[in-house]
Amino acid sequence: MEYVAAVDLGGTKIAAAIAGLDGRVLGRGVRPTAAGEGPGPVLGRMVEAVQEAAHAAGLDLGGARAMAVGAPGPLDPEAGVVLESPNLGWRDVPLRDILAERLGIPVRVENDANLAAYGEYRYGAGQGARYMVYLGIGTGIGFGLVVLGRIYHGATGNTEFGHMTVDLDGPLCGCGRHGCLEAIASGTALAREARAIVARRPDRLQPGETPAAPLVFRLAREGDGEAQQVLDRFVEALGAGVANLVNGLSPDRVVLGGGVMAAGDWLLERVREEARRRAFGAQWRATEVVRAGLGGDSGLYGAVALALDTVQGR
Known part of the structure; x- marks a missing residue:
C-alpha cells in the first residue's frame, strides 16, 4: 500500500x-x-x-x-x-x-494558512472554486489564496492579509503597528476586550470561565451592551476585510475558518452582511462567502x- x-x-x-x-x-x-x-x-x-x-x-x-x-x-x-x-x-x-x-x-x-486554504480547496468548502481565498480567524488571522488550483506565494512566499490596516487610529497589533485587521478581528483581540470587560465588571465572569472570545459572545447574546459594542466592531472590521478581498481580488469563493468562526452561522451571516454592504455589486454577486468545511x-x-x-x- x-x-x-x-x-x-x-x-x-x-x-x-x-x-x-x-x-x-x-x-x-x-x-x-x-x-x-x-x-x-x-x-x-x-x-x-x-x-x-x-x-x-x-x-x-x-x-x-x-x-x-x-x-x-x-x-x-x-x-x-x-x-x-x-x-x-x-x-x-x-x-x-x-x-x-x-x-x-x-x-x-x-x-x-496556505495549507489550510489548500485543504479547503481540495477537500472542504473550497471545492470547485477557481479563485479561492481562505481567512483563518483564530489567535491571529491567517490568509491563503488558491488560484486555478495552485497556492499563491507572491514574490517572497508569504502573504499577511491579517496585517492590512483597517483603522488608522486602531489598537496596537502584535506586529508593532496600529489598526491591523488582526488587532480588531481575531481571537486575541476579542480576548483582550474580554479581559477589559472583566477588569471593569468581575461579576460578568462565571465560575470556571476564562476572559476570551466565548465570553464576549455569551455576554452579547445575553444583551450586555459593552460586549455587543465589541462584537459590532469585530464584525465591522472583519466584514470590511472580506469586502477588501472581494473588491481587490474578485474571488469566486471566500472561506472563513479558524476557531472564532466555530461560534456559528449567525456570525457568518453578520460578517456576510457587512461585507455585502461594503463591496462593489458586481464583485459581490460573483462571490460566495462560506464557513470552512473541515473545521480544525x-x-x-x-x-x-x-x-x-x-x-x-x-
Whole structure:
C-alpha cells in the first residue's frame, strides 16, 4: 500500500496524519508543541506524532512516499526554512532538511494558512472554486489564496492579509503597528476586550470561565451592551476585510475558518452582511462567502494534499 504523511505544526499542538493516495486519513497522532523548549525538542515531538499516526494506521513510517508540513511563518517554502515564527520563537530553522534526514523521506514545508486554504480547496468548502481565498480567524488571522488550483506565494512566499490596516487610529497589533485587521478581528483581540470587560465588571465572569472570545459572545447574546459594542466592531472590521478581498481580488469563493468562526452561522451571516454592504455589486454577486468545511483539520488536510502533489511530481 502506498501512503503519505502530513503534519500541522501549531503554536500549542502538533497534529499528524497518515493518508492513502486517495487522500483518506488512515491514522492520526497528536503531541503538544511546547515551543518554549526550542526547535530540537519540538522536532522530536513532530517525529513522534507522525510515528504515532503510522502506528495507528498499522503502517511503517519509513514506507511513506512523501511528507508535507504546515508551519507558522514567515518561511521560505522553496528551501523549507522557517525564517521567523513569533508563535514558535524560531528563526532560520531548516525544517525540511532536518525532517528529511531523520525520516528518510521527501519533505515539503509550507505556510500553515496556505495549507489550510489548500485543504479547503481540495477537500472542504473550497471545492470547485477557481479563485479561492481562505481567512483563518483564530489567535491571529491567517490568509491563503488558491488560484486555478495552485497556492499563491507572491514574490517572497508569504502573504499577511491579517496585517492590512483597517483603522488608522486602531489598537496596537502584535506586529508593532496600529489598526491591523488582526488587532480588531481575531481571537486575541476579542480576548483582550474580554479581559477589559472583566477588569471593569468581575461579576460578568462565571465560575470556571476564562476572559476570551466565548465570553464576549455569551455576554452579547445575553444583551450586555459593552460586549455587543465589541462584537459590532469585530464584525465591522472583519466584514470590511472580506469586502477588501472581494473588491481587490474578485474571488469566486471566500472561506472563513479558524476557531472564532466555530461560534456559528449567525456570525457568518453578520460578517456576510457587512461585507455585502461594503463591496462593489458586481464583485459581490460573483462571490460566495462560506464557513470552512473541515473545521480544525483544514491545515492537516492541506498537508495531505501537498504530500500527494509531491508523489505526483507537482
